[in-house]
Amino acid sequence: MTLTDSPSLQIRTVNVTRYVTPLREGGSMPAIAEADDGFLYVLKFRGAGQGHKALIAEIIGGELARSLGLKVPELVFAKLDEAFGRTEPDEEIQDLLKASVGLNLALHYLSGAITFDPTVTKIDPLLASQIVWLDCLLTNMDRTARNTNMLLWHKELWLIDHGASLYFHHSWQNWEEQAKRPFVLVKDHVLLPQASQLEEVNTNFSSILTPKIIENILNLIPDEWLNEDIFQSSQAQRDAYALFLNTRIAHSDIFVKEAQHARETLI
Structure with missing residues (x-):
């Protein structure tokens, strides 16, 4: 069944288990992270500069593109536990993780792209x-x-x-x-x-x-x-x-x- 004839849509939810590396070229400092389903994702943080509004735009833009037949990595909701990142040595990243506890958004990481x-x-x-x-x-x-x-x-x-x-x-x-x-x-x-x-x-x-x-x-x-x-x-x-x-x-x-x-x- 395609998106355009589906009566409803769903986005999977995963739990972030490992912070791999920051992507500092992004203005909101996203990161590559691993989730409990074993996959790597590009994680977009709700605690970043544009906050949840950037995540809303990501959902709308990504799913509109998908509905039109364009290629977009799978979007998932990514839960960040309060204890996650306590051992992170970088103070800026630690502050970002603390501000992003709860529900965030992530895109499937296209390895080798x-x-x-x-x-x-x-x-x-x-x-x-x-x-x-x-x-x-x-x-x-x-x-x-x-x-x-x-x-x-x-x-x-x-x-x-x-x-x-x-x-x-x-x-x-x-x-x-x-x-x-x-x-x-x-x-x-x-x-x-x-x-x-x-x-x-x-x-x-x-x-x-x-x-x-x-x-x-x-x-x-x-x-x-x-x-x-x-x-x-x-x-x-x-x-x-x-x-x-x-x-x-x-x-x-x-x-x-x-x-x-x-x-x-x-x-």
């Missing part, structure tokens, strides 16, 4: 258009030549790190209006030069992402991460995310035209 390099690997125009469309929907500013957030694994392109998406939710200021705005930062998207099939993708993807798909994905977000004071309940905050995404999909021609205009200046 290499960072996508646009000067070495050329991407099919359809796939490039699909990724650009998704990032315009998500207002994902973090897929540039400097930081592509894409990996090549077993000769396939995998998307990682959507934590910088949906930047409106860091303030929720004029968020209803922002849902209809173009994504001007698409001009810096690493795949924009190859994205020649945006109109075709827009027609296809807009029909796939139904309100039910959006609802199923948003229901994955733990209530404890939905605690904005401006909302009366966690469900009210979910409803706001749903309205933003559904409105943005309904007005996708706006961000597609912006992307096409930006692309014309590059080619």
Whole structure:
């Protein structure tokens, strides 16, 4: 059964058993960690700079990508015990672990994967258009030549790190209006030069992402991460995310035209 025809979704929960190594190139200092299922994960901490909002964006971005048929490592909830990390000698890491006790988020570690390099690997125009469309929907500013957030694994392109998406939710200021705005930062998207099939993708993807798909994905977000004071309940905050995404999909021609205009200046 695929995501798009499933009535509900689930994310597995694992317990972190071993901190392996920090990934200091990440702004929020994620880490490679081992869990009680025997697998390695890239662990994203709720106690990092952007807190649970980055984890919410990671769930929404990752599962939207998966629903559209794009490759994304499995997402799991990762529990961090209070006693974990007490022997960690690095004070900065120890503080991060203490601030992240409880439920965090992790992505399956793709062992042997290499960072996508646009000067070495050329991407099919359809796939490039699909990724650009998704990032315009998500207002994902973090897929540039400097930081592509894409990996090549077993000769396939995998998307990682959507934590910088949906930047409106860091303030929720004029968020209803922002849902209809173009994504001007698409001009810096690493795949924009190859994205020649945006109109075709827009027609296809807009029909796939139904309100039910959006609802199923948003229901994955733990209530404890939905605690904005401006909302009366966690469900009210979910409803706001749903309205933003559904409105943005309904007005996708706006961000597609912006992307096409930006692309014309590059080619």
